[in-house]
Amino acid sequence: MHVLVLNPGSSSLKYHVRDTSVPEAEASVQASGQVNWAPQARSDPSRLDEVFNVINAGLAKSTEAGHIEAIGHRVVHGGDQFRRPTRVTADVVAAVERLGALAPLHNPASAACMRTAGIRWPDVPQVAVFDTAFHASIPEYAARYAIPEDVYKAQRVKRYGFHGISVEMACRDAAGFLGVPGSSLNAVVAHVGNGASVTAVRGGMSVDTSMGMTPLEGLVMGTRSGDIDPSIVLLMQREGATPDEVDEILNHRSGMLALAGTADMRDVGAAVERGEPKASLALDIYAYRLAKYIAAYSMVVRRPDALVFTGGVGENSVAFRTKVLSWLLPLGLAMDQDRNLSPREGIRVVSADGSSFPVLVVPSDEERAIAEATASLLEEDTKDRRGRRR
Ligand SMILES: Nc1ncnc2c1ncn2[C@@H]1O[C@H](COP(=O)(O)OP(=O)(O)O)[C@@H](O)[C@H]1O
Numbered sequence: 001m002h003v004l005v006l007n008p009g010s011s012s013l014k015y016h017v018r019d020t021s022v023p024e025a026e027a028s029v030q031a032s033g034q035v036n037w038a039p040q041a042r043s044d045p046s047r048l049d050e051v052f053n054v055i056n057a058g059l060a061k062s063t064e065a066g067h068i069e070a071i072g073h074r075v076v077h078g079g080d081q082f083r084r085p086t087r088v089t090a091d092v093v094a095a096v097e098r099l100g101a102l103a104p105l106h107n108p109a110s111a112a113c114m115r116t117a118g119i120r121w122p123d124v125p126q127v128a129v130f131d132t133a134f135h136a137s138i139p140e141y142a143a144r145y146a147i148p149e150d151v152y153k154a155q156r157v158k159r160y161g162f163h164g165i166s167v168e169m170a171c172r173d174a175a176g177f178l179g180v181p182g183s184s185l186n187a188v189v190a191h192v193g194n195g196a197s198v199t200a201v202r203g204g205m206s207v208d209t210s211m212g213m214t215p216l217e218g219l220v221m222g223t224r225s226g227d228i229d230p231s232i233v234l235l236m237q238r239e240g241a242t243p244d245e246v247d248e249i250l251n252h253r254s255g256m257l258a259l260a261g262t263a264d265m266r267d268v269g270a271a272v273e274r275g276e277p278k279a280s281l282a283l284d285i286y287a288y289r290l291a292k293y294i295a296a297y298s299m300v301v302r303r304p305d306a307l308v309f310t311g312g313v314g315e316n317s318v319a320f321r322t323k324v325l326s327w328l329l330p331l332g333l334a335m336d337q338d339r340n341l342s343p344r345e346g347i348r349v350v351s352a353d354g355s356s357f358p359v360l361v362v363p364s365d366e367e368r369a370i371a372e373a374t375a376s377l378l379e380e381d382t383k384d385r386r387g388r389r390r
């Protein structure tokens with residue numbers, strides 16, 4: 001099936017056309033591109049229409065790519081309501097929009113994309129695939145915050161977790177690589193890109209993850225603070241900051257941008273090599289936070305089959321992986337520097353043979369996961385309809 005995948009991020013909209021009948025990830029890409037957008041463009045219909053003109057021009061370059069049979073959307077927040085890929089209807093668009101209160105950088109854009117795509121391609125079925133769905137298996141003792149019941153109930157304030165589309169796919173790829181059945185895989189998966197999170201996977205299912213009610217909790221990220229004492233928010237408010245200003249500070253002006261002066265780990269790495277102490281401290285803080293989570297989650301999953309690095313930083317930054325692993329020596333994890341330095345593409349082992357469990361680098365491919373989930377839901381629907389007619 002030819003699926004147009006729309007992945008609206010905080011700073012860009014990525015689009016792909018994937019042919020799900022082609023099993024090789026790279027060969028399945030028939031068109032791809034990225035449109036950068038300012039915050040106001042994300043849910044403004046006329047601006048979004050311009051973005052879709054750019055996508056259309058990209059699709060027009062090839063006849064295969066121009067022939068779209070389905071549209072798959074990455075939706076960051078599905079709340080408690082959406083635990084599996086879901087056919088897009090007017091009710092689904094409205095629900096995704098309502099959940100925008102919990103994911104203001106992502107959900108309004110997804111809802112707007114669904115509406116615009118429905119106008120552009122009225123006969124093409126659309127499917128929403130949720131980042132939160134893979135984490136629906138997290139037990140209540142890991143998902144709940146110790147806050148009063150009325151606060152919890154007002155907005156279902158609990159840990160949802162994100163990056164599930166990427167983590168689930170990385171688990172499938174890692175299980176295949178290791179020769180372990182997917183349903184028995186135990187792993188700690190670090191998705192480290194601009195946004196970053198780490199997930200404990202036991203028996204192929206998510207049992208804990210570092211992001212919480214929103215994608216702000218947990219690790220230090222490009223521009224997000226990750227875990228902080230909530231009293232810091234109160235302090236900022238007492239100093240006069242409005243909720244929007246606090247949001248701006250913690251989501252957009254914190255993380256590596258605040259610590260190192262840049263959110264791009266390539267620049268941080270270069271500054272560390274030049275011997276800049278600020279960059280070096282920033283990398284230490286970034287790696288140390290992740291190492292603490294990995295150590296804790298290694299206990300949570302009990303016997304990990306692997307530690308998996310994925311996402312732009314996890315896949316590409318040798319200095320980052322080295323720093324993280326240096327904290328994890330007591331777990332018996334050992335890096336092989338030649339393997340770590342190797343620029344080889346695809347899934348690979350970067351740990352030494354004597355490591356207590358292997359450390360893998362697995363390329364993240366959210367678009368492939370979304371295309372496959374979209375095709376399989378629609379194919380199931382078609383089978384069901386045929387079955388009912390018989
Ligand atoms: N060669 C590299 N070395 C270090 N970091 C890299 C490299 N290539 C990409 N990155 C980092 O990956 C980040 C983007 O990761 P990605 O997973 O694409 O993020 P997102 O999808 O969250 O925007 C960039 O901000 C950059 O810091």
Ligand SMILES: CC(=O)OP(=O)(O)O
Nearest residue numbers: 009162163194195215
């Ligand atoms: C959920 C999230 O943080 O996504 P991204 O890493 O794409 O910003």
Ligand SMILES: [Mg+2]
Nearest residue numbers: 009193194195
């Ligand atoms: Mg991403």
